[in-house]
Amino acid sequence: MTSHRCAEGGTAIDRTDTVGFTVDGRQYFGLAGDTLASALLANGVRVMGRSFKYHRPRGLMAFGVDEPNALFTVTTDGVREPNVRATEIEIFDGLAVESQNRWPSLDNDLMAINQLGGKALAAGFYYKTFMGPVIGPLKGTRFWMMCEHVIRRAAGLGRPGTAPDKSRYERINAFCDVLVIGGGLAGLKQAHEAAETGRHVIVCELEPRWGGAADGKKESEIRQIVESLESRPNVTLLTRTTVWGWYDGNMLAATERVSDHLKTAPEGAPRQRHWVIRAEHVALATGALERPIVFPGNDRPGVMLADAGRRYTETFGVLPGQHLAVFANNDSAYATAAALRHAGANVRAIVDVRPEIGAAAQRLADRAGGALKLGHAVVGTSGAKGLKSISVARYNHETRSFSGGAEEIETDCLLVSGGWSPVVHLASQAGANPVWDDALQAFLPPKPDAHWSVHGAAAGDLDFDHDLSPAPAPVFEIGHPGKAFVDFQHDVTADDVRLAHREGFRSVEHLKRYTTLGMATDQGKTSNVPGLAIMADALGKPIPDVGTTRFRPPYTAASLGSIAAERYGDLFPHRLTPMHDWHGDHGARMYAAGHWERPESYNRPGETVEQAYVREAKTVRSGAGLVDVSTLGKIDIQGPDAADFLNRVYTNGFAKLPVNKARYGLMLREDGFAMDDGTTWRLAENRFLITTTTANAGKVMSHLELCLDVHWPDMRVHVTSVTDQWAGAAIAGPKSRDVLAACVTGTDVGNDALPFMGIVHGAVSGVPVMICRLSFSGELAYEVYCGAHHGTHVWEALMAAGEPFAIAPYGLEALGTLRIEKGHVTAAEIDGRTTARDLHLDWMLSSKKPFVGSAMMNREGLTDQSRWTLVGVVSRSGEKLHGGSHVVAGDRDGPGPGLGHLTAMAFSPEINAYVGLALVEDGGNRIGQHLYATDPVRSGTHIPIEIVSQHMVDPKGERMHG
Template identity: 85%
Template sequence: MTGYRLPHGGARIDRSDTVAFTVDGRQHFGLAGDTLASALLANGVRVMGRSFKYHRPRGLMAFGVDEPSALFTVTTDGVREPNVRATEIEIFDGLAVESQNRWPSLDTDLMAVNQLGGKALAAGFYYKTFMGPVIGPLKGTRFWMVCERFIRRAAGLGRPGTAPDQSRYERMNAFCDVLVVGGGMAGLHKAVEQAEAGKRVIVCEIEPHWGGGADAKNESEIRRMVDLLQSHPQVTLLPRTTVWGFYDGNTLAATERVTDHLRTAPEGAARQRTWTIRAGHVALATGALERPIVFAGNDRPGVMLADAARRYAAAFGVLPGRHLTVFTNNDSAYATALALREAGANIRAIVDLRAEIGDAARALADRAGGRLLTGYAVIGTKGARGLTSVSVARYRHDTQSFSGSAEQIETDALLVSGGWSPVVHLASQAGAKPVWDDDLQAFLPPESRGPWSAHGAAAGDLDFGAGLSPSPAPVFEIRHPGKAFVDFQHDVTADDVRLAHREGFRSVEHLKRYTTLGMATDQGKTSNVPGLAIMADALGKPIPEVGTTRFRPPYTAASLGSIAAERFGDLFPHRLTPMHDWHAQNGARMYAAGHWDRPESYNRPGETVEQAYFREARTVRTGVGLVDVSTLGKIDIQGPDAGEFLNRVYTNGFAKLAVGKARYGLMLREDGFAMDDGTTWRLAEDRFLMTTTTANAGRVMSHLELCLDVHWPELRVHVTSVTDQWAGAAIAGPRSRDVLAACVTGTAVDNDALPFMGIVHGAISGVPVMICRLSFSGEMAFEVYCGAHHGTHVWEALLEAGKPFAIAPYGLEALGTLRIEKGHVTGAEIDGRTTARDLHLDWMLSSKKPFVGSAMMDREGLTDDARWTLVGVVSRSGEKLKGGSHVVAGDRDDPGPSLGHLTAMAFSPEMNAYVGLALVEGGANRIGQHLFATDPVRTGTHIPIEIVSHHMVDPKGERMHG
């Protein structure tokens, strides 16, 4: 046993309360207040993980969020949460965790044979080893295709589960004048200052306790400040809360661990809560992280960051070993050595890379005891599954070499301090470029500016005690034979960084991706600066010229459960139409369409989806069908200049549209490409109702607001989204007018009263409705709108009135079939790359007025006859087409270049064939050509097709105009 519990000390633990927990099914005991890390350390457990690539045994290295190796899977009621740091797991009776990335066990991992791979497993080995063709029995097959499944099985660390998570999660929105990130001394002082100035303050602290890494001598001051803040009416304190994202507009994301530390959560309590915080000002008091030094064997269990050892002793009364050695390049480790000596540790030696140290550091060394070896370096470590000794030798800075013979020091814990890195992650996310500080040999946030500021250690204000300097020696690596690790989580060595340099990966971003340095849960917390220093040395440049990676959210892992919160049960949150319950109760097969749940089809017993939509589409073509169109975007446009406004945003004219009439309109983006289409109804001289496609409702609304706020603020117009205020149903088919005549009161619905694109107001079953005659299906059709709360009532009334005409509801699949047959476009064709001419909508481009996009739509590239244009396709073999298939001219063995792709497909009951729409190069000139729809990756199909007009059914529009 090495680590052990001290008989005294431990500010966070309750020695009267013993807690039982299991690791890999084996029971251990800790004390209330322990983390999994401190409890295992107290139990003498040295190996807490296996490294990613080499499966080397790894022990505890850090105290908090910077721990790279001691990762476990928490198993709760069959739910698995992988890659949780032992330092962040608060133990409770019944806690069960599993170690990761080992087989069959943590102590005996057969995958450790990977250590024999040597240079074969160096950086980028998977790019170089498994990509070449192999001769022999695998001739013609890429070796990767054979090895991929084995590699993927070995990759990764923790294994997620498949059981549904029954925990409850919450979301919160909060607003404050000042958000303080970090509850250490600097953060608490800032919070008190702002609270006393009358500001609304939120303080987030990642740990359960306040004060950060402050010494015990500050305990009374910490308690005073926390008491003051807790009693202040405008202050919210959030312990166990990690701020992990800094976004535009001073919006920050944080996750609060509400009941993770409890065996049983109170009824109704959330497990975690995601906070979206909008702050007037953000005070970053995120502290600084101690860095390791890169040397051979620096990953052996028992090698730990020096300040982490101090904090385990102070917080939990635990030491990492009986006989401790300190290895440092800066003064902070001397205060740490003395603190550990006073806690009861035996300090064997302090090894300092610097030949000369200050009087204050030397005085602390004398009090800490042990040998003081200045001008020495640790060049290696020994021990099977844990440290037993270290090798030290005299170090020459000028030549980075050693003199004299190496000396062995028996020790079971080596505490390393390679300097400190202020936590700049959130500042970087806010857009700040970190600035190199030569004195601290670290990157700092730039000077506080605008909506955020940095404070305390996060700003480089490091205070280790009277007379102790915060400046480390600029030595990040001790070059000596043996594996010297830079990134402990991904097994990235110093040699890997140099190999990346030799192979041409000189940019820090390329270095990161080629070697995986600083990826996954580590995010460069311990590895970033040492890795950059080694790359800078290889380039012969100073570190600031090499630069640093820009950090992005999340700062540390955030659970998907907390982000989704109450929105669960499907991949995306969905909106429901007013008639949703009716659909669900009447056999609808629901389908996620963007943010909406919509009926895909109404399957009768024994019907497949295809059989159902064939039937539904045929019903519309021959009789009458009813479809829910409540999801269409609806925007109320009012004001004296409303007509002029629409004239400017649509390509065709709207200013002279008569009241009681609707018109089909097309919008372009400013660059001349199509943006959206829909119909707009004139309800009064100064009022219009615009409808948009479901997918583009939000985009169009934003576009209109931009036009009014920025381009034409002089126009007297107001726009309001009313999508949720109206329920909509489209009744379509040759008998649709008969159904309306049977149930509409207060207005006639014959051709004189309600011609094509006409609007009438009446009632259905006592509910006021607005009806417009327009068609997306190609048949005679009418859209019926009513207040959303009356949607189901009107829907049922229409179905009741339609019974004599065999009316049937139809879903998205049938709707898609009808529009494909007719050649009507949707977002599949208006995809941001097509123009009005590409879609045969150039008849809508007015030559009498300017409009958004008119100045750019006639550019040479947008009028080229060879552009992809809309066509119809018909399967000549009867095979089912696949949306997204490429259109080619050649056969399967030599298909030739892609001429375009299928945007949509369906089986057409009208044509008794599989048909589709496609965007094809020079499409207008290819009508009648026989080509192929090929999909070699997904289905391996190569289907003969004929190019036809996109108007495959009723090209003259006689049905919908009749």
């Protein structure tokens, strides 16, 4: 009998409620209230994990979040959550877990053969080994990458699953005056004090119960405070809630494990809840973690932190062993020895490196019984799968010398205490550098400011009972031959730390990265200070001079599911035009253009997309077509200085634009590159409506607002986005005027009343409309705008009026075809790298006034003749071009350097060939050249093309002016 459940005791368990669970399919029983760790311990299980590199058997070392060894994979409905500490898994009926990093089983792990390669697997193994020499046909590192695959399988932690996580998670934002982190006695007292003053207090405790590490005698005091806090409306109490991140401005992140400990979550309850807490003041009461001592064989199952032994006994009524030994450098373990003796264990020996101890410790040692070995150290352990005995030798910790022979003491559980480390992680995350305290041999938080405070053991206030001294002897390692582990989870030994030092890794940051000390899932909770101490020793410096690394969030692992909460799946916002449903009802295939859903083409039965858009484009060129242009950005600009404002932001002049006329406009960025184009309609002396490309609507709006807010705050202009207020339909084609004449009332739409770029106001089917004669397609065309709520009504009226003229709706593909044929640019060409000249828009650059970009647009690099300029391309082989293809001069065998790329392509019914637009180096001088469009990675095509003018159809613009 080693570890076992005592006949009585255990504050957390219900002895009447037996709970069944499985580990690797094997059935175990525990009691309600048990953690997986306490239940397995009660079952006498000693090996709870296999180590990372050497596959050494490992047992339980700690009681809580600092546990490095006992990691399991929790399997729920086929969903795997790896690397969960057994100390944090609360058991329930039907809980199923798997052990990790072992093959074929935890008890018989064949990979333990890795231990024989101990020297070869020392620190830096990967860095040294995976530098590739050439071996036969295997070049460079390729061979080693193959080996790495095998080795990585042998070394590691748990394996995540691939099944989707079906659990539900929640997020919550909370605000409070005081956030108390840690529900031990110090935290509860602090919460009570703050709550009394009426402040809003949130208290987070990571364990399921209040009281933290306080021993059982304080239970009634704790219950009293908790009951008082529970009765107050200004206090929120959260258990099973780990605060794991402290960010700028006192914003903290916490995970509440709402139903992980339950067989089934209550109706509506999430699995976990992610808290974002903004606190005026943070009160840290995070306690302290006991440190191990580094000595040979210190990782054998049965070697446990002393206080963990006490807590298993008090909380769960589980004795970690029958024949105990204690190894300490401080007084605190003596209380544990006495308590465990009281609970029924047999204390064989107390080994202390100190030659003398105080009267209080001596009294407890007498109560515990067993041999008191002062001035001694444990120098070895034995036992195949669990501790059977320890070797103890006389040791002078000041001279670090051993004397006399080693004595064997039979024991099944060694309780170790190497002193206490206050939990400074969160303060360190927030930027407060810990300060070394010589008396406590530990890092303490620095002096807090008004935004935070620190209380209890976290502040170094280690208030041990029985007048015990909190000061340990400065002993971190017993330097005796044998594998002595510092970081249990990453299998880093004391020798590894020294090896790193010998190889030149002398900064603590380098040490950490080279040995991976403290980089495992436990983030070095037990290994940090011992590792630093060994490093300091190697460097011959005091510990504070070596410094510590800054802790990063999270304090303990947080599930990505809880952080994402409901934010998964299709989160992309969809903007729909007022005519959206009509499009769907008429066969439109919708296409996502930025946030907008736009019709791609209106496919008739049996038609491909290409057949549909070619038909639609032909309809526009021969009759009339209707396209939804509601997505264009629309900005209403009003004020006495509106015309002057537009003069400053557009490259061309607007001051003289008459009312009820529109003008094409171009905006540059301050650096002289093109930003966006669109049309500007003067609706009144002091009122303009501008349109932007669909893609740049938001950018242009912010740009105009910045100009008004920051550059010209005195201008009397107001800009308002009205994109969603107007529905727009463009009617294009030689019959478009006839269609309008058939349905527009209240205004003449003839050539005299409505010339090119003219604006009229009228009505369609009783709805007021604003019509501007502009053309993107190159045909006679009009844009008809009406209030968004009437969009479908007006659209249907236009379709009905067009029926005698065989009008057809057309989509983005046909729109693209028409504009490509005309060489009109969109955001595909105004891509942030092109200038007005590159796009043949230099006729729009006014020389009579300054405008945004005018000072920078004539720089040498922006006027260079060889810049990529806009051209048209025609496929010479009849092959379909691919947008994004590169333009090259050579054939497939010798393509030569890239000369540019295709920005758009379509099949042109007018030219009866695949055509495109391209930005090509020195494009203006390449008209007529035969080049290639190459697309080697995607379609593998290499197509002969001819460079032509971008005005491929109706270059003089006679159609749209007709």
